Amino acid sequence: MAGINRTTLFAYARRSPFGGKLTTEQVQGVEVILDMWIALGLVDLRWLAYILATAFHETGGTMQPIREAYGKSTADTIARLDREWAKPGHGALKNVARPYWRDGWFGRGYIQLTHKENYAKAGDMLNVDLTTDPDKVMEPRIAAQILILGMVRGMFRTNRVTKQPERLADYFGTMPGDPVGARNIVNGKGDKARLIATHYRAFHDALTAASELTPQPADVKKEDAKPDDVPVAQSGSVATIGTAAAGAAITAAGGVATTAINGISNQWALAAFGLVLVLVVICGGVGLWLALTGRLTILRGKATT
Numbered sequence: 001m002a003g004i005n006r007t008t009l010f011a012y013a014r015r016s017p018f019g020g021k022l023t024t025e026q027v028q029g030v031e032v033i034l035d036m037w038i039a040l041g042l043v044d045l046r047w048l049a050y051i052l053a054t055a056f057h058e059t060g061g062t063m064q065p066i067r068e069a070y071g072k073s074t075a076d077t078i079a080r081l082d083r084e085w086a087k088p089g090h091g092a093l094k095n096v097a098r099p100y101w102r103d104g105w106f107g108r109g110y111i112q113l114t115h116k117e118n119y120a121k122a123g124d125m126l127n128v129d130l131t132t133d134p135d136k137v138m139e140p141r142i143a144a145q146i147l148i149l150g151m152v153r154g155m156f157r158t159n160r161v162t163k164q165p166e167r168l169a170d171y172f173g174t175m176p177g178d179p180v181g182a183r184n185i186v187n188g189k190g191d192k193a194r195l196i197a198t199h200y201r202a203f204h205d206a207l208t209a210a211s212e213l214t215p216q217p218a219d220v221k222k223e224d225a226k227p228d229d230v231p232v233a234q235s236g237s238v239a240t241i242g243t244a245a246a247g248a249a250i251t252a253a254g255g256v257a258t259t260a261i262n263g264i265s266n267q268w269a270l271a272a273f274g275l276v277l278v279l280v281v282i283c284g285g286v287g288l289w290l291a292l293t294g295r296l297t298i299l300r301g302k303a304t305t
Contacts, residue, residue: 029140100114153165
């Protein structure tokens with residue numbers, strides 16, 4: 001397989017389908033899928049583009065494995081689906097025959113894997129036990145394997161007429177391919193087929209431009225490929241500011257502490273001053289922990305497109 005220039009890929013994908021913005025999670029999600037695609041030795045960029053387009057649609061553009069109804073946990077997902085089921089006509093679940101989610105076999109992953117038999121089938125394909133712990137499907141590498149191999153091998157649906165698995169090769173075996181019909185691989189009702197086809201074209205354009213078999217576009221800048229949200233711990237500017245601020249703070253604190261202690265006239269005031277210093281150290285430690293664990297981010301603002 002020809003190499004993929006990831007700077008070009010993300011610079012183009014930023015424009016479409018990501019609408020001019022990129023998040024760290026979107027970049028990481030695309031890279032997990034791309035890495036797995038390469039590891040599996042697959043080569044047709046049309047297949048990869050449709051896989052990415054499907055993941056984009058199924059995850060609401062996040063490119064991260066999700067639980068059905070965007071639940072935060074098993075209990076939260078079941079509660080959300082139960083609330084929808086309780087609506088007149090079962091709300092968005094009107095075509096569902098029974099509440100399959102109550103035993104925990106609701107949709108998970110880059111593509112919504114549902115029902116225990118499908119978890120077992122995917123587990124056999126990957127040689128991983130997914131029935132004992134179905135939340136393993138939320139692990140990006142496992143989710144990426146299910147997404148890719150499921151669409152390549154036709155795990156998700158069987159054609160009602162031919163009784164054969166619906167596979168990527170059936171829709172992209174000849175040029176130029178059928179990105180609208182390819183929705184049958186996942187959903188036989190053609191749900192959002194034309195919309196997903198537009199995502200396919202955007203990803204295919206990005207992958208084609210990024211192929212190192214051709215000269216890279218001159219209008220691509222490295223900045224265009226970077227996500228707009230950067231974890232504080234990874235921000236060079238924040239590190240520089242933090243180092244300078246820490247040095248200044250230590251110097252200033254030393255001077256203030258010396259002056260303050262010299263001016264304290266009784267033991268109660270000294271104890272109170274000591275408590276203030278302890279609180280300052282604790283707050284600073286919490287802030288440092290948030291930064292180093294990536295719980296704080298900074299926004300670069302929209303990069304040039």
